[in-house]
Amino acid sequence: AQKITQTQPGMFVQEKEAVTLDCTYDTSDQSYGLFWYKQPSSGEMIFLIYQGSYDEQNATEGRYSLNFQKARKSANLVISASQLGDSAMYFCAMPGYGNKLVFGAGTILRVKS
Amino acid sequence: GAVVSQHPSRVICKSGTSVKIECRSLDFQATTMFWYRQFPKQSLMLMATSNEGSKATYEQGVEKDKFLINHASLTLSTLTVTSAHPEDSSFYICSAQLASGRARTDTQYFGPGTRLTVL
DSSP states (O other): OOEEOOOOSSEETTTTTTEEEOOOOOOOOOOOOOOEEEEEETTEEEEEEEEEESSOOOETTTTTTEETTTTEEEEEEEEEEGGGOOOOOEEEEEOOGGGOOEOOOOOEEEEEE | OEEEEEEEEEEEEOOTOOOEEEEESSSSOOSSEEEEEEESSEEEEEEEETTTTSSEEEEOOOOOTTTTEEEEEEEEEEEEEEEEOOHHHHHEEEEEEEEEGGGHHHHHHHEEOOOEEEE
């Protein structure tokens, strides 16, 4: 069974600085994907970025990038040049049986001005 | 693209009434939709998987007679909370899977959620 671990319940970052949100995973599958979602206080879940296990390069989407280290089974999200609007809950997730997403516990990020 | 809507966004009802929540994929067809429940400051808990034209698959511990799911078309799934009680108060959020042909790596796009309060 798939398992996602996010060990940081909460993080603070100064505006305009970069921040790394940790995510480690466990799976016996050879081919898999990892997702990051952002959930602001409004509640909607916003898809940020996806990394495939066989993708040769780390995924990037604007200010978001994935530090994917397959051997260490980690897929950390890096947010560059943090903005106040980045304050939210962030979830790491991967598909399990039946395409059901397995979520981590989440990390609350607070950006300070 | 890949927009999912959910209606209503917020509902307050009396104990014993039924509440219907709609989840629509606006610009794509979704053969599979998922329903989640979320308590404050916690992760999402999958309730059921909804497949178009077939019965929903419920997760262990979720009462199928209490949480009725209908996936009538490729763009619409509904969740009905029957005979709601205060303990059913929660944030309910749906997702629709955009099939890219890569099976397990298909992205789920989420609706904005419905906050249910049962008095």
